[in-house]
Amino acid sequence: MRDHIRSAGTWEPEIGRVLRQIFPARGGTFVDVGANVGYFSAFMANAFADASIHAFEPHPMTYGVLRLNCWPYGERIRTYPCAISDRRGTVALVTSDNNLGDTKGLHAADRQRASVVAAAATLDEVLDGVVPDVVKIDVQGAEFAVLGGMTRLIAKSPHLRVVMEFSPDMLAADKVEPVTMLAAIRAKGYALYLIRQEGFIEATDQEIIAFCRSAGPLGQANILLSSLKRPL
Numbered sequence: 162m163r164d165h166i167r168s169a170g171t172w173e174p175e176i177g178r179v180l181r182q183i184f185p186a187r188g189g190t191f192v193d194v195g196a197n198v199g200y201f202s203a204f205m206a207n208a209f210a211d212a213s214i215h216a217f218e219p220h221p222m223t224y225g226v227l228r229l230n231c232w233p234y235g236e237r238i239r240t241y242p243c244a245i246s247d248r249r250g251t252v253a254l255v256t257s258d259n260n261l262g263d264t265k266g267l268h269a270a271d272r273q274r275a276s277v278v279a280a281a282a283t284l285d286e287v288l289d290g291v292v293p294d295v296v297k298i299d300v301q302g303a304e305f306a307v308l309g310g311m312t313r314l315i316a317k318s319p320h321l322r323v324v325m326e327f328s329p330d331m332l333a334a335d336k337v338e339p340v341t342m343l344a345a346i347r348a349k350g351y352a353l354y355l356i357r358q359e360g361f362i363e364a365t366d367q368e369i370i371a372f373c374r375s376a377g378p379l380g381q382a383n384i385l386l387s388s389l390k391r392p393l
């Protein structure tokens with residue numbers, strides 16, 4: 162990530178453009194689940210001077226870098242050293258040998274491979290009383306669990322937009338059927354948009370999955386969930 166940002170000057174610019182488009186011009190609240198080193202938390206703090214930001218990162222080493230990167234923004238960015246899931250507890254994590262950002266939760270049968278164990282909580286618990294405008298989720302296949310732990314938050318945030326990574330293969334590895342997840346999202350009243358370099362377009366479940374498959378094994382898409390008929 163560092164080498165790419167150094168050479169390109171940006172990281173996932175299509176996500177940055179969408180976040181700037183859908184976020185309120187003043188007084189908004191941004192939640193960054195799977196914040197990694199805090200690129201998008203700092204991005205939003207720079208783009209919106211009065212934004213309130215909550216950033217979550219469970220890996221201890223990465224969390225230390227997140228804290229350092231968010232330090233200049235003071236109380237505008239609150240950081241939390243925990244994973245977000247559908248219940249309170251702990252989660253065993255395994256990290257790619259060459260990419261600290263590629264950190265995944267493990268099922269019980271695989272936990273002997275864990276590199277670290279982290280605390281886990283729900284957004285409903287941690288952000289009780291907060292009404293976010295935009296939530297970004299990037300948790301390497303555990304997105305369904307994050308959504309499962311924010312049902313009260315969704316209910317009290319009628320204009321909430323969610324930007325999240327969607328990978329059918331990662332979801333399947335986490336024992337989640339991708340089509341079931343998309344159907345559950347739509348059942349909550351959300352329209353789904355596929356985020357592309359040129360912007361975002363409303364897409365069917367089949368179009369989203371086909372886009373992921375076109376990228377080969379572990380192919381993924383970034384999608385926008387919006388309860389509004391027009392997400393801007």
